[in-house]
Amino acid sequence: MIGNTVIKLENVDVYQQKHLVLTNVNLQIDKGEFVFLIGQTGSGKSSLLKIIYGDLHISSGEGHAGGYDLKKLTDKDVPFLRRKLGIVFQDFQLLTDRTVEENLRFVMHATGWKDKNLIADRIKDVLEKVGLRSKIKKMPHELSGGEQQRVVIARALLNDPEIILADEPTGNLDPDTSEEIMLLLKEISRSGTAVLMATHDYQLIRTFPSRIIKCENGKVLEDAKIV
Numbered sequence: 001m002i003g004n005t006v007i008k009l010e011n012v013d014v015y016q017q018k019h020l021v022l023t024n025v026n027l028q029i030d031k032g033e034f035v036f037l038i039g040q041t042g043s044g045k046s047s048l049l050k051i052i053y054g055d056l057h058i059s060s061g062e063g064h065a066g067g068y069d070l071k072k073l074t075d076k077d078v079p080f081l082r083r084k085l086g087i088v089f090q091d092f093q094l095l096t097d098r099t100v101e102e103n104l105r106f107v108m109h110a111t112g113w114k115d116k117n118l119i120a121d122r123i124k125d126v127l128e129k130v131g132l133r134s135k136i137k138k139m140p141h142e143l144s145g146g147e148q149q150r151v152v153i154a155r156a157l158l159n160d161p162e163i164i165l166a167d168e169p170t171g172n173l174d175p176d177t178s179e180e181i182m183l184l185l186k187e188i189s190r191s192g193t194a195v196l197m198a199t200h201d202y203q204l205i206r207t208f209p210s211r212i213i214k215c216e217n218g219k220v221l222e223d224a225k226i227v
């Protein structure tokens with residue numbers, strides 16, 4: 001984090017291969033902010049998130065995320081950058097052959113945690129935060145879709161990230177469960193972790209008014225309105 005700023009992109013062009021997806025992107029997200037990211041299919045939302053988590057490189061412009069200079073990012077830096085970013089994507093699902101606790105422990109080992117007691121405490125901590133302390137020994141298939149998504153959010157919180165990047169986190173959930181997940185993400189942002197959430201769910205945006213940015217015609221627009 002630089003000052004209170006978690007993400008800062010200045011005049012960034014976003015390419016997928018040779019295809020220019022977004023031009024001259026300027027974006028700042030501060031500690032604890034909640035931001036919706038909207039735009040039609042193919043407008044560049046995922047590409048924008050990929051720039052932030054180091055999956056696409058910045059060729060022109062300047063970018064910082066989680067204290068890293070994205071332009072100077074090396075392959076070795078990427079796992080460390082991702083510890084500063086909690087990633088909640090539909091394709092980062094739980095491992096189906098192990099319990100909630102084992103899923104969380106797996107990530108902790110992969111991100112360098114060694115002390116058994118600290119690991120156990122942290123797992124309890126994040127499950128408490130998402131209201132699933134009692135489900136620690138359950139297998140993913142024993143949980144509802146909303147509960148599974150809460151575990152995914154708990155997993156994203158393990159390394160105390162500066163921001164959660166969420167790509168359609170309510171995409172597979174019914175309206176009531178979607179609202180519960182939104183309430184949780186809002187609460188997380190209030191406690192200081194910023195949230196950037198890509199969504200197509202305008203009803204959810206109406207229910208939880210927040211800053212909205214929009215990918216449209218190759219640009220990222222601020223103060224977007226939904227109709």
Ligand SMILES: Nc1ncnc2c1ncn2[C@@H]1O[C@H](COP(=O)(O)OP(=O)(O)OP(=O)(O)O)[C@@H](O)[C@H]1O
Binds near residue numbers: 019040042044046047
């Ligand atoms: N790996 C890739 N190689 C080449 N072009 C790509 C690649 N991934 C995406 N694109 C192109 O980049 C553009 C932006 O795609 P992106 O996935 O960022 O859109 P999106 O707004 O996230 O869409 P959705 O809402 O469907 O997830 C599209 O034109 C897409 O075809």
